[in-house]
Amino acid sequence: MSGPSSATRYTLSLLPDSIRVAVRGWLNCNQVLLRDPEGHVLVDSGYAACADETIGRVRAMLEGEPLARLVNTHCHSDHIGGNAALARAFGCPITIPRDEVPTIDDWSIQERWNAYVDQEAEPFDYEATIAAGQSFRGAGRDWQAHAAPGHDMEGLMFFAPEGGILISGDALWENGLGFVWAHETPNPFVEAALEALATIERLSPRVVIPGHGEPFADVAGALARARSRLAAFADDPRRTARHMMKVMFVFSMLHRGGIAVAGADAYVARVPVYRDLDERFLGEGLDGLGARLIGELVKAGALRVEAGRAVPTMPA
Numbered sequence: 001m002s003g004p005s006s007a008t009r010y011t012l013s014l015l016p017d018s019i020r021v022a023v024r025g026w027l028n029c030n031q032v033l034l035r036d037p038e039g040h041v042l043v044d045s046g047y048a049a050c051a052d053e054t055i056g057r058v059r060a061m062l063e064g065e066p067l068a069r070l071v072n073t074h075c076h077s078d079h080i081g082g083n084a085a086l087a088r089a090f091g092c093p094i095t096i097p098r099d100e101v102p103t104i105d106d107w108s109i110q111e112r113w114n115a116y117v118d119q120e121a122e123p124f125d126y127e128a129t130i131a132a133g134q135s136f137r138g139a140g141r142d143w144q145a146h147a148a149p150g151h152d153m154e155g156l157m158f159f160a161p162e163g164g165i166l167i168s169g170d171a172l173w174e175n176g177l178g179f180v181w182a183h184e185t186p187n188p189f190v191e192a193a194l195e196a197l198a199t200i201e202r203l204s205p206r207v208v209i210p211g212h213g214e215p216f217a218d219v220a221g222a223l224a225r226a227r228s229r230l231a232a233f234a235d236d237p238r239r240t241a242r243h244m245m246k247v248m249f250v251f252s253m254l255h256r257g258g259i260a261v262a263g264a265d266a267y268v269a270r271v272p273v274y275r276d277l278d279e280r281f282l283g284e285g286l287d288g289l290g291a292r293l294i295g296e297l298v299k300a301g302a303l304r305v306e307a308g309r310a311v312p313t314m315p316a
């Protein structure tokens with residue numbers, strides 16, 4: 001479903017041969033390799049627990065050549081998790097968005113966040129930063145960094161005017177975008193995400209390489225879908241909070257491989273994000289929440305229950 005064959009297909013149809021995409025799942029973002037005579041550049045590194053597979057995918061795309069640089073769109077665990085392992089494997093320096101520097105320099109912020117949502121990441125050293133308005137070379141063209149706030153207020157996306165190619169991170173997917181935080185109306189994260197979509201519309205890319213999912217060309221359709229999703233969240237913090245809980249839960253199930261249904265309530269009780277969201281927006285209490293989340297996610301097709309265990313249906 002998301003193996004090299006699909007990457008090859010899109011390489012042939014939508015993208016020049018110098019741009020390779022390892023299409024992954026949800027726990028791992030895609031890896032985008034920009035092959036360039038001045039040195040190959042990789043965008044984003046996946047989740048820490050899957051770093052070996054990521055290294056294998058990147059090695060295949062490099063075809064024996066060295067990796068000159070790794071650049072991150074934003075510093076969430078599914079985009080930076082493989083940074084340390086890739087730096088060890090390929091000796092490549094790392095560039096992060098400038099505004100993410102405080103959350104990487106003080107790694108305890110990452111640790112607190114990961115404990116809050118039950119995720120993990122491995123500390124890494126970066127060598128350079130990039131900010132909106134700056135650019136880098138890759139695949140024989142310039143990639144402009146543009147602010148991509150919303151899902152991550154400090155995130156970036158990278159646009160190559162030559163060929164009209166956008167590496168969108170989690171600012172725009174073919175069917176949606178990265179979750180936005182629940183907040184009382186007006187929700188500043190929704191407002192920011194809409195700004196990022198307006199930037200994309202203005203750039204008018206011919207093809208988008210998203211952080212998750214296949215590259216796509218129907219950008220107008222994707223923008224419309226993302227805007228309607230944000231509109232549904234804008235005035236409804238309860239709905240946003242419920243959505244966030246489901247996103248966080250599936251993400252952790254991908255990482256953990258699943259959970260015993262009987263243990264789900266105890267699990268959500270010990271991961272602070274669920275209590276927090278419930279107290280701020282829902283006020284329903286945690287009793288039965290784990291089982292309820294599993295029920296809703298089974299109905300949505302994201303989980304299935306096998307022999308008393310809820311397991312994800314999608315690839316990691």
Ligand SMILES: [Zn+2]
Nearest residue numbers: 029078170211
């Ligand atoms: Zn992501």
